[in-house]
Amino acid sequence: MQSQTSNISIAFFFAFMALTLAITYWAAKRTKTTETFFAAGGEITAWQNGWALAGDFLSAAALLGIAGIVTSNGFDGMVYSIGWLVGWPIILFLIVEPLRNVGKFTFADVVAYRLSQKPVRSAAAIGTLAVISFYLIAQMVATGALIKLLFGIPYSWSVIIVGTAMLIYVLFGGMLATTWVQVVKAALLMAGGAFLCILVLVQFQMNPVRLFAAAAERYGANVLQPGSRVVSGQWDAISLGLGLMFGTAAMPHILMRVYTVKDVKAARLSILYATGLIGAFHLMVFVIGFGAMVIVGPQAVLKAGGGGNMAAPLLAQAVGGNAFFGFICAVAFATMLAVVAGLTLSGVATLCHDLWTNVIRAGKATESEQLKVARVATIIIAVVAVVLGILFEGQNVAFMAGLAFSVACAANFPSLVLAISWKRFTTQGAVASILVGTVGSIVLICLSPTIQVDVLGKSLADIAEAWWFVPLKNPAIVAMPLSFAVAIAVSVATPVMDADRTFREMQRRILMGPSDPARAGAGSREEG
């Protein structure tokens, strides 16, 4: 890239870093307890949390990946956009109240509430860490590749820079700093996306249909029609949909955000705001993708490298000049930084709150010990993320993220839903379901063309003959029902005596929350 462009990007990027580091410094002074470290003390407002949720969720794949897919394939990119949105209503309808009223920092709090703490939390930690690792790899790889493309910094160094920045946010500022990093990033992303969208539409009398017509005229009407290049098989499409919808509803870093607001009312509102913001953003990305198709051209985008990821930045350059190009690149970078910070924090919550405090120390760790463990865990996750990021160079971003969703959908979602709604769910059922969901998803992925063809480079014709071959690229359609079936079968085989009482107690807490006046002091989490 031209050095002039790089300088503008670098200037924008340094401005973002300076602002977020100032926020971290401010937040660090307030982060003295686990309440503030993991949940920002419950002091975030619904609006702030709505933006932060959007910031946590809108990854590099949402802007660069989807725009790239739309630019080279047309409509099909939207299948991912829609899938990434429809999980949000499910969180709102089924998950948010139990999560907020029963849990403290993680979704394992809810799954383990009326079951045996140690085995359930250990299993939930395995499921959560698997999801986070997959997703972190996807984010790290995207980041490394993009920075290499933009600034000419070697891939490994790019990953190390991102790892260091996220380490600083989480280590010192905890949830408070991470939340504000997300808010700033979401605002920049929405503003950049909206401006880019407007600059494109200006050329088409502000009418997206004219833009689509121009695309169809140049590249054929099939760019406006569903094709089979992005999602190949019929059942694979359904499986992808399942993974995106129910995986979103069980992403640990998203679920963790319901604890940052004051009460369940604010938690509901923040999910509503986030749904609106994310939906609007995905509609804009669709226009951006077609804009890049017509104005830049799919060939030019492919030639720029990065597997199509340069569509949005190149479009920004074409319609807004070098300064806007620099801005969009910096925004994309900020996006990745913010997402990895959110993921890291939820990984830390799992390692510290679930594994250390509740499994190893059986709930008896002091505040200062927990904070110390949280900070060590942050360093461990940052190092692992950087190492994995370097090892997995060159994978397709949107696709890897999709795999993380499949694991979330099969490992976390069934146990969460059954813990909330099924009286006879048992400890053994929960553990079996989470393990089968996690291992099942990973094994199915390993035996599918995703790993065998795309990663190992075998020919599809060869492995299609093998007895172990799994034709689905997205495992959710098999792994999720399997996880549910195992949960139900094992629970029925291991009945417990006082399920009636503990279930009624949990239902009551779902309605009333920890502040239930009829039993004040019974809850483990104090109000405020």
Added chain:
Amino acid sequence: MTVSSKALERGMIALARSRLTVAASLSFAMIAIYFGFMGLFAFAKPVLGTMLAPGLSLCIVLGPLVIISSFLLCLIYVYWANTIFDRNVKSTLEQA
């Protein structure tokens, strides 16, 4: 168990049931809309590809509609939960 705690218990069960009804119906609506769309995408591509006008195919109309309907369903739920449901929870507690 006192009389008031029995009334509270009954109120609780009614509240839990009303929440389940609303949450389950809205979830079902969302799942039906989304998998209706994905079903067409997977098994009836030509239908989704029907051109309605130059630059406008059926899927380009339906896709954004799925996004908009997700938001509207959320809006309905939050309105119901934050006004009607929370008021009922409060009055159940006060009566007890």
